[in-house]
Amino acid sequence: MPSRAGFRILCSAVAGLFLAACAAPQNMAQQQVSAESAVIFVNAQIITVDDAFPQAEAVAVRDGRILAVGTREEVNRAAGTGASLRDLGGAALAPGFIDTHGHFAMLAQTAGMANVQPPPAGPVRSIPELQAQLEAWALAHPDSPWILGWGYDDSLLAEQRHPAREDLDAVSTEKPVFLMHTSAHLAACNSLCLDAVGISPETPDPEGGIIRRQSDGRTPNGVLEETALYLAYAHLPQPVESQRLAGLSAVQELYASYGITTAQEGAAQGQNIADLQKVAARGDLYLDVVAYQLFQKDGVIPEDFAVSKTYDSRFRISGIKLLLDGSLQGRTGWLTQPYATPGPGQPAEYSGYRIHSDESVANLFEQAYARDIQIIAHANGDRAIDQYLDMMTPVMAAHPGQDQRPVVIHAQAARQDQLEEMAAAGILPSFFAAHPFYWGDWHRDAILGPERAAFISPLAAAKALGIPYTVHNDPPVVPPDVIRLLWVSVNRETRSGQVLGEDQRASPMDALRAVTLNAARQYFEEAEKGSITPGKKADFVILSDNPLTMDPADLQSIRVLETIKEGVTIYTAARQEN
Template sequence: MSGAPADRIFFGGDVVTVDRDDRVVDAVAVAGGRIAAVGRRDDVMALRGPGTAVTDLGGRALLPGFVDAHGHLALTAQKLASANLSPPPIGRVTCIGDLQREMREQIERRDLAPGEWVIGMGYDDTDVEERRHPDRDDLDAVSREHPVVALHVSAHLLAANSRALEVAGISGVTPDPEGGRIRRRDNGDATGVLEETAMNAVFARLPQPSGQEAEEQALAAMEYYASFGATTAQEAALFSPSFMQACLRLSDAGEMPLDVVAYPLYTLARGMLAADSGRGHGRRFRLGGMKLLTDGSIQGYTAYLSRPYHAAAAGREPSYAGFPTFGSQEKLNAAVADGYANGWQVLAHANGDAAIGMVIEAARAADESHPGVDRRTTIIHAQTIREEQLDEVRELGLYVSFFPGHVYYGGDRHREVFLGPERAARINPMRSALDRGIPVTLHHDSPVTPPDILTAVWSAVNRVTSGGRELGPEQRMTPREAVRAVTIDAARQLFEEERKGSIEVGKLADLVLLAANPLTADPMRIREIVVEETVKEGETVYVP
């Protein structure tokens, strides 16, 4: 090897390249933010110069920086600034009283004046003692002077107090919007729980952060992601112009620690993408395409299934199977065709198999009218996709991004409450997809769960619930497959495989240093592996 001296050389451990041959080598050299050499220690050390930093891995492992295949960086930033209403192990809310305490502490912690919004995120109605959503009365008990909002763990429902409903203009006579529902009492009054598009009236009234606040929140979220080894983050439902502008300012100033790829919601995509044909002008920020929401959340009873839920939702008929957020197949077909016609990559959220069927039909129709392009259309979650639907996905060349956290965090309730044993065992059928040659990625869906990619890998490899029970072990991935799904395969989903996702000469020096190699560690201990350093283009962006 020859060339300019390296800026840094790593040696003395497993360098997991994730290249075409899945090589594990002795050493890697970094120069000018890119990989300069990969291979045997003696060969790579030929690039050592007087100014080269040398890092002895000491038996640890170096992997490509993790690539976020689906998450919500802006909403994660919001959650970090909000009351944490999550149940254990993420938070400490086990009952509605705990939720109220967290919201009251948020008022005190942020010294909120009367009239200012109080926001909490992450509650799970199926994981509190009362087994119900908080209602307007519960949140009125937190405060009547403030608009108070609690966002469900799925981010597909929220609960609002009376003041927030009043500010949003929601009353007993407000009609349900298309693709949404205002839950009501027997007398017709709103309970305070809003489903899907019904939340938009509240979202429209939430205060926007100042430019400086938006930058600070974005940086905090990126630093949080970096602590889990991520070097590329995703904002997969961009709706906040202030967040986008904050990222662009930080990128232009050279202050963004990570790459960020954002996908505006379809209703906003034309304005954002058409106004920026370059997909974002920032060095580390770009717009990747558009995001469609075709149904909701299984744990929120708003995912669109072909068969009824296992245990009927409160206030619903036994035959209830959820609903689509698009009012008709024709409307969804038009949205996907619009994306194809404009050359926008399409990410389509679909949890229920009925919604997945709608996405497949829309992709087929759009492909017939706009054929012959590498689009990498991705079904996000695909939680209950059926075997015959996977055949159609393969035929159409679609990608699938699975959320293995459903197995760990919610698997027991999927089996006992939402889907029943048979359907629950097949949630996130990774093995069925891989065996068909379908491109598969893994994600964490932050802030639904923390942006902990190693826990996503662990869950995909072991398929064990938080209660310690196996759930669909026949759908497990191997550690090698799971690591590829959060590195090179995730980069490929984002059209970035030529510049990141593996440790190969010429690619960006995006790296994560781990205390152990997840390919050789005890599979049940993968999530315990410590991230010891995250490197973005040769620069350290995280150390514990």
């Protein structure tokens, strides 16, 4: 590598590499660089996210890799004769965004359901509007044996409650109605749904879940929490394989439109993994997709369960996933202190509940560490995070020097002492940093109270401890809109326009790093992705404005103009507009 400061170039490492085939949909632009020539990006605001070389005038790409970064003269010389120029007209060029936690396969599944989400993700603001949306869906899907909906949010319904069985009986007394809460930790059923899945007044609450009851304390009111949902899942109608595979292929276009080049399926079931492997094998993945298989109580990792840090046709299984608690906004997250308001039927001291016993968690952690399998675990409440840390610390001590990069997913109510413990142990929090906008007012007024709510997603505190944290949207809970995620991380503005925890705001660069270089590191891919550095994959997003130089309050106005995966354009706004 040349020693000149201000210029870095990779030559031998890219020799012999060829651009991987990329099967993008026919309505999407594809621009492939030949093996003989390079493309030089010029007239761009280049955001390298590389502290060793933060500024550049030009970037050269060859064979899907970044060939050179530096001044225009230096990059031209490195690219050699025959290179073509791409003038970006002053737009910003940044590393492709990396989804650090989401549900790629689940998003494909929910696309076929009635959208009963609140704005901006959907149209529903009240139970009558929810009923109308379901009735319209039922008319449009007369052959469906069930009426299925996704994304209702009691915190944003005018009635400030879950739809009860009677509300859904008003939609249909001829078909079961099943609605998934926006958190995916609760659901609502009509009477036929409860009958179909075998839930009656005599059905006990399952361990780690609750069947909510009417005032008599026996009759199910239609709302199911946490593991009680499993009683329904086995009875829901399932799409056939061709529909599932088509959905997986199509959902990529949505991700690409948000600038995402690497996606996650963060709670994969066996069927999801088999489907993703089939889509990958037939060459239909043009995003990289990382999967973590969900393990339940007292789970045993099969001997043939294999993980990999390399992709096979753009798909790989990276590790295992556990759910340690539920949803804070749904009041099923596990806290050390009671909820500000406990919710219907709960005592004043109610603080949520666990999903797994300590023994079950410790057993899975030990199995995974013994086999060098990465662990990610959903833990929203601070008591759930305590369980994670208490069970993880001895396992890590028993495997010194092993770089597993365990991840606490969401970490909403993480305390300062827990962040300090994560920093010391090398445990990574991936914050659901979209929360201050979507549920910030609800957290402040009903869930956590002002003091605890102001410290959700404590990005500044994590930064001060040197933690390379990441942030995520958790689609389909909220859309995979990375620009909105950056805006919330930097501004922490709620739906009502108030600021929730001003002292926990991230800088624009730190927020961007959390979805690029830090995100790549979470996946053990920092040598391949996450910054505009010679030798890395040419995964880029072209933005209408530079998030580092504009007014942070205006970050939401940024548009994704183009998404490039290994030198291939997989999304252009211009093509979509045409």
